[in-house]
Amino acid sequence: MSDAYYLQLTEQLRHLIDQNAVHWDGKLPAERALAERFATTRVTLRQALAQLEGEGLIHRSNRRGWFISPARLVYDPTRDAGFNDYVRAQGRQPRTAVLKLETRAHVPAARALGLPDDQPFHHIRRRRYVDDRAVLVESLWVVPERAPELLDIYSGQSLWGLLRERWGHYLANRSIRMVSEALLPIDAEELLVAPGTAGLNINRAILDDQQRPIEYDEEHWLHDSLCISVELSGQQ
Amino acid sequence: MSDAYYLQLTEQLRHLIDQNAVHWDGKLPAERALAERFATTRVTLRQALAQLEGEGLIHRSNRRGWFISPARLVYDPTRDAGFNDYVRAQGRQPRTAVLKLETRAHVPAARALGLPDDQPFHHIRRRRYVDDRAVLVESLWVVPERAPELLDIYSGQSLWGLLRERWGHYLANRSIRMVSEALLPIDAEELLVAPGTAGLNINRAILDDQQRPIEYDEEHWLHDSLCISVELSGQQ
DNA sequence: TAGTGGTCTAGACCACTCT
DNA sequence: GAGTGGTCTAGACCACTAC
Known part of the structure; x- marks a missing residue:
């Protein structure tokens, strides 16, 4: 064979x-x-x-x-270094394009954060590049009470940095899920690849240090652009 | 389109x-x-x-x-619960088949553990099942000095449990890498699937609490059988 | 406009599984 | 032995990209 x-x-x-x-x-x-x-x-x-x-x-x-394909980007989902920081730290050039800004309900985000299904969110849709290759699209769903004027001031910078600096939110509790996927036509189109291309789906649900829901995000990466790395020390 | x-x-x-x-x-x-x-x-x-x-x-x-495909197995690579434990915890039935026991050099293991290329290892090759479906093959490379009689006594149980209970090793420092892959013909054959089937490759390099190298392992999972989950709390 | 990848047809043979 | 999936041929048209 x-x-x-x-x-x-x-x-x-x-x-x-x-x-x-x-x-x-x-x-x-x-x-x-x-x-x-x-x-x-x-x-x-x-x-x-x-x-x-x-x-x-x-x-x-x-x-x-x-x-x-260029070398894979090494990415540690347990650290909260922003995309721009760790891409540059690996000698690569990051770039972000904002695709959509809106406020609406999203059931998966509500479920992941323990909120009612009709809970509205500030939604940011963006595409991110490494060395001018589009490697991921993502949707961020932010609880509006935590960042009221977010959509008026957002323009492609680090969301986590903004949440911390402007609203003083401390992203204390993170629940991360990663599954392989085949990119759906809508995601594939935004990444300029054929539908069905292999991808990696990373979701995060984030609460603050008082267990209040802050944000939920869904990333769709091209499978060949990523190497996930986790370093652990100390007791289990 | x-x-x-x-x-x-x-x-x-x-x-x-x-x-x-x-x-x-x-x-x-x-x-x-x-x-x-x-x-x-x-x-x-x-x-x-x-x-x-x-x-x-x-x-x-x-x-x-x-x-x-059955539901994905949820797996947290940052915890060291054994395969048998977390499969059963999800109401599924685990099984392990030992494919090979030998002692030989393996360059990737040596590199990952910071040892010379010709360093010999105890090598365990095994296939693991969930509900009688083969979902992964893996190779474990153990530094012989840390577990001298390993190959004589090993018969499919949890390796980490054995290392802890028999030799008192404390798996303190773990470096984990995950990349998507297409299964090579040799791995595909052992998993009874077609070559090129999508997979997920998980590698770990493990040192003890004194930074002594203990073990390196390479897992090849069927991509559809796994959902990686990481829960984090406290400061980053 | 020429050339490309994306999609699709209508077959064929073989190695293997099932019974 | 019958049937299956795995592999392969030799074409074709279309939508889109690059020029």
Whole structure:
């Protein structure tokens, strides 16, 4: 079973990529050109490319082609360093685009924070980039009482920094969940990738030091752009 | 773009699965039967099934067919409750099969623990099940000086329990990494799934309270069987 | 406008599972 | 032995990107 041609192809493509990464400037030749070079059809070639995509070695952008994936961003969800800080700390360039600002109810946020289903939230939808590649979209759902004028003043900065500096909120209790997912068409479109692309979904429910609900967020990352790292010391 | 037929198919399949899960006993009809029912080809049908597989709703076993995936196991990598304990705590049935016991060098383990590349380790390879579904394979690399007779006495129980009870080791410092992956043919075969199936790779490097290296392990989970959960309280 | 990736058709053979 | 999923062929059209 391991002698399937598409699996041999993945090995050949791996070597080809290693040797030509710089020369190609990160972009692979067209599928039809690669299929011809390896004397096979586009279907089989795409099966091999999909395997490498699953491994995180390459990725697709829209209809623009296949690209070699940059190194994964190392991310520790147990620390609350802002996105901008830890991206820069790894020598990369962060960027944020705000996609939507509104106030409305959202059942998953309400459930996660123990609030009634019709509880309204300030909703911030934003897309974040590393070195100009869009790597995640996220929705933040903030309890309006905790940050009343949030939507008037928000413009892409760190939300946690804002909550702490302007409203003095202390993000004491965090409940984090991570599951792999296939990006839904709506999320995929905002990340400029094909629907069904593998992703990682990270949710957080955050309460303050008096157990008052503050915020709930849902992140959708491209699966190949992330390495989750947790360092623990002391007793369990 | 969202009107692609295979995306409409995923919706229809979702409903079909919801309504017939019990009746089918968890196994979907044959691909050819489904393709005929939806008046399309196997290629397009499989594209829809692959989307649902990526979402974790269904999975494949070997050449046996498509099955509805059970609920994800919730797993907190920051706690050191053993696999058997937290599986049972969620009302599921754990099982472990030992695949290999040997002593040899392993460069990734050596690097992660700060030891020379030719450092030998006691190696335990095991496959773990939840409710009789194989959900992960893992390799454990233990520094022999810390547990000399390990391979003579090991028979599938909790390794961490053994290290604590028999050798008095205190697993104080843990460095954990998680990345999504596509299962390599060797791991896929041991999990009875097709090569390239989406997985989650979890690595741990463990030192004791005096910073002495004890153990390194590599887990390969089926991506749809896991929900990672971390609960944090107190200051950051 | 030319070329690309995304989608889809209509088959085929093989290795393997099930019974 | 029958049926299944895994793999592969040789095309095709369309929507979109890049120029």
